[in-house]
Amino acid sequence: GNSVTQMEGPVTLSEEAFLTINCTYTATGYPSLFWYVQYPGEGLQLLLKATKADDKGSNKGFEATYRKETTSFHLEKGSVQVSDSAVYFCALSDDTGGFKTIFGAGTRLFVKA
Amino acid sequence: GAVVSQHPSRVICKSGTSVKIECRSLDFQATTMFWYRQFPKQSLMLMATSNEGSKATYEQGVEKDKFLINHASLTLSTLTVTSAHPEDSSFYICSAARTGRFSEAFFGQGTRLTVV
Numbered sequence: 317g318n319s320v321t322q323m324e325g326p327v328t329l330s331e332e333a334f335l336t337i338n339c340t341y342t343a344t345g346y347p348s349l350f351w352y353v354q355y356p357g358e359g360l361q362l363l364l365k366a367t368k369a370d371d372k373g374s375n376k377g378f379e380a381t382y383r384k385e386t387t388s389f390h391l392e393k394g395s396v397q398v399s400d401s402a403v404y405f406c407a408l409s410d411d412t413g414g415f416k417t418i419f420g421a422g423t424r425l426f427v428k429a
Numbered sequence: 430g431a432v433v434s435q436h437p438s439r440v441i442c443k444s445g446t447s448v449k450i451e452c453r454s455l456d457f458q459a460t461t462m463f464w465y466r467q468f469p470k471q472s473l474m475l476m477a478t479s480n481e482g483s484k485a486t487y488e489q490g491v492e493k494d495k496f497l498i499n500h501a502s503l504t505l506s507t508l509t510v511t512s513a514h515p516e517d518s519s520f521y522i523c524s525a526a527r528t529g530r531f532s533e534a535f536f537g538q539g540t541r542l543t544v545v
Contacts, residue, residue: 348533358538358539359537360473360522362536365533415461415526415528416475416524416526417463417473419472419474424470
């Protein structure tokens, strides 16, 4: 079945540091890939997405490229801010499952001033 | 993007009572909705898939008699936690699938249930 594996956290960075959160997936079909962010005590927010191979999703300085050859969708940001502290979930969804979303375990990011 | 509204956002109930959570797709029709559960500091786990006009499909290990799902219309699915116990306290999130040219699932804001 489909699955998502992402790097364990927590990840602690200083402000303006470079961020990478690794994510790899296993899927039988042709999934769409997502990164969601969850701030403390809140629900999910879609951060970015990519629907096909080589697509790059980007939003608020975050980027991720859909790499079919390596089945990866790593999240990057060139300069993190304290306000980026949150939990980040990599996820996939495809039409073989009626668009149910499979989530990775989540990576908690702490950014220090 | 499409909007999915979940209500209530927070609820506190006594042990033994039942709680109903609503999930509505506000600007599109959703033949399929999904219910997820998130324990503190953990990921979201799919509980069940709700299909309009038919019985829900539950994931392994989810008690269908405890978590009743009804998808009576193309814009509304409900999750009822029956005879709630403290261990049912969790964050519940729904999503609704919009199909068509730009198919995607959209998430509600979540409901934090506390059973005391």
